[in-house]
C-alpha cells in the first residue's frame with residue numbers, strides 16, 4: 001500500500017465511523033424516549049399496586065369513585081392526565097408549568113389528606129404509612145392514566161385473597177374518621193382548576209378575562225349573597241361540599257338539594273346550620289363565625305338553587 005492509498009483507507013474508515021455515529025445520533029432521540037416511557041410505566045405499575053392495596057376501599061376498584069360504589073370521588077379523570085410529547089392521541093403535550101401544578105396538587109392531596117373529610121393523610125412526613133417515593137409512584141399512575149394496570153393487578157390480588165367488591169368497598173362513610181391535620185392542602189374550591197382542565201383538547205383554550213365565576217350547575221347564586229367574601233356557591237364548594245358532595249348529592253352528610261329539602265321549614269334548617277347537629281360531624285356554623293345573614297343565604301341557596 002502506498003501512502004496515498006493508506007490516506008484513502010483512513011479517510012474511508014473515518015467516514016464510516018462518522019456515518020455510524022451520525023446514524024446512532026439520529027436514533028438516539030427515539031431510543032431515549034422509549035426508555036423514558038418504559039421507566040414511567042414501571043413507576044406507574046408500582047403506583048397501581050399501591051392503589052390496589054390502599055385506595056380501592058374508598059375510590060373504587062377501578063378508580064371510578066361513586067360510579068362503582070365508592071364513597072370518594074373518581075380519580076380516573078381525563079382532567080388528571082399529563083400528556084407527553086408525541087402522545088398517541090396526537091394532542092399537544094401538557095405545558096411544563098401546568099403539569100407541575102397538577103403534580104403538586106395530587107402530591108399534596110395524597111400527602112396531607114383533606115381536612116374535615118375522610119381522605120386520610122398518606123405521607124410518613126405527616127404520620128401516614130407511605131414514603132414520598134411511593135406517593136410519587138401513585139401520582140405517576142394517575143397522571144399517565146394507567147388504570148389498566150390497577151385492574152390487572154387488582155384481579156391478580158383478589159384471586160389470591162378471595163376479596164370481592166363487597167368485601168373491599170366501604171359502604172358506610174359515616175363510620176369513617178375525618179382528617180383533622182392541616183398541612184396547607186387544597187379544598188374543593190381551590191382544586192377546581194384541576195377539575196376543569198381538558199388535556200385532550202386539540203389546542204389549548206385561552207381563559208376569558210373578566211368572566212364571572214359560575215356557580216356549580218351554571219345557576220346564578222341569589223343576587224348579592226356572599227359568605228365570608230365568597231359567592232355563596234363558592235363558599236359551599238370550599239366548606240360544605242367535602243361532607244355534602246360537590247353536586248350536593250350527599251356524602252358523609254345528606255343531599256342538600258331543593259328537591260330533597262322541599263317541605264322543610266326554613267327556620268328548622270337555619271337552626272341546624274346555626275347549632276350544628278351534636279353527636280354528628282355537622283358543625284355549628286355560628287360557632288365557626290358565620291353571621292345570621294350568611295347562614296340564611298346558605299339556606300336560601302340549598303333550598304332554591306338546583307345543583
Ligand code: HEC
Nearest residue numbers: 116239240243252253254269272277280281282283285298
Ligand atoms: C364535617 C362534615 C360536614 C360539614 C363540613 C358540613 N356538614 Fe352539614 N351535615 C353533616 C352531617 C353528618 C349531617 C347529618 C346530621 C344528622 O345526622 O342529623 C349534616 C346535616 C346538614 C343539614 C340538615 C340536612 C337534613 O336533611 O336534615 C344541613 C341543612 C346542612 N348539613 C348544611 C350544611 C352546610 C350549608 C354546610 C356548610 C356551611 C355544612 N352542612 C357543612 C356534615 C357536615
Ligand code: HEC
Nearest residue numbers: 054055058072073106109114117118119120138191241242
Ligand atoms: C377512607 C377513605 C379514603 C381512602 C382509603 C382514600 N381516600 Fe382519597 N379521598 C377520600 C375522600 C372522601 C375524598 C374527597 C375529599 C373531599 O370531598 O374534598 C378523597 C379525595 C382524594 C383526592 C382528591 C380528589 C378530588 O376530587 O379533589 C385524591 C387525589 C385522592 N383522594 C387520592 C387517594 C389515593 C391515591 C388513595 C390511596 C393511597 C386514597 N385517596 C385513599 C377518601 C379516601
